[in-house]
Amino acid sequence: MHSISCLLIEDEVHSQDLLSSIIHEYCPQIRLIGMADSVKSAYDFLQNNDVELIFLDIELEDGNAFELLNILPERNFYIVFTTAYDSYAMQAFKVEAVDYLLKPYSPKDVIQAVHKVMSRQEKLSVAALKKLLLDKHDTGGSRISLSTSEGISLVHPADIIYCTADGAYCTIFLKDQSYVMVSKTLGDIESMLDPEDFIRVHASHLVNINRVKKYLRDDGGVLLMENGKQIPISRRKKQEFLDRLKISG
Numbered sequence: 001m002h003s004i005s006c007l008l009i010e011d012e013v014h015s016q017d018l019l020s021s022i023i024h025e026y027c028p029q030i031r032l033i034g035m036a037d038s039v040k041s042a043y044d045f046l047q048n049n050d051v052e053l054i055f056l057d058i059e060l061e062d063g064n065a066f067e068l069l070n071i072l073p074e075r076n077f078y079i080v081f082t083t084a085y086d087s088y089a090m091q092a093f094k095v096e097a098v099d100y101l102l103k104p105y106s107p108k109d110v111i112q113a114v115h116k117v118m119s120r121q122e123k124l125s126v127a128a129l130k131k132l133l134l135d136k137h138d139t140g141g142s143r144i145s146l147s148t149s150e151g152i153s154l155v156h157p158a159d160i161i162y163c164t165a166d167g168a169y170c171t172i173f174l175k176d177q178s179y180v181m182v183s184k185t186l187g188d189i190e191s192m193l194d195p196e197d198f199i200r201v202h203a204s205h206l207v208n209i210n211r212v213k214k215y216l217r218d219d220g221g222v223l224l225m226e227n228g229k230q231i232p233i234s235r236r237k238k239q240e241f242l243d244r245l246k247i248s249g
Contacts, residue, residue, distance in 0.1 A: 003031040010057040011037040022110045039063040051077050058083040080113045144192050146182045153180045161225050163206040201233045
């Protein structure tokens with residue numbers, strides 16, 4: 001389980017002790033990485049550390065919490081206010097605080113606030129995953145990295161026309177007429193590509209269905225690729241290929 005890095009910003013020592021003890025005893029998901037008692041010390045800490053959650057007292061030694069939030073160049077953490085004053089609730093709402101705990105708060109209050117943070121984080125993670133999947137769909141998939149004798153080539157799957165095996169090596173032919181030779185088997189390359197777009201038509205050939213220009217019935221079945229090359233289809237793979245393209249043999 002991912003632990004959430006946390007900073008306590010509180011200028012009263014007994015409040016620091018109480019909150020840190022509640023977190024240590026009841027909130028194993030929270031990883032307390034620091035404490036600050038002023039706007040300046042909190043600002044310095046946040047500039048130099050990755051923090052996902054802050055418990056933030058409003059009245060501090062040298063200013064208040066909103067002054068701190070206003071001077072931060074970016075705010076990429078969750079906020080739970082801990083204060084003796086209920087008059088700042090509207091300002092807390094405006095800065096999208098997760099919770100607003102009034103002193104004296106109980107362990108139950110802190111636990112509920114932490115659960116709210118985790119719920120928001122989970123929703124954010126799901127939204128990010130959905131966006132990643134949509135982006136992948138829109139662009140035809142992420143690039144794959146291929147290690148060659150010269151270095152690492154980054155190749156977009158949609159740019160691959162076909163791949164040909166030669167022993168322990170494989171040559172990947174691209175739409176710009178270039179090719180990449182790698183020390184991988186055809187099976188290795190096949191496992192990196194989307195089976196919706198790529199099909200093994202022969203023991204030595206893997207083709208991008210979207211790059212097939214024609215199916216020729218000569219010699220039992222040949223594919224004319226968009227770069228002009230002809231790829232044979234094995235008898236065993238012929239019907240599978242025809243089914244994928246919904247072609248009558």
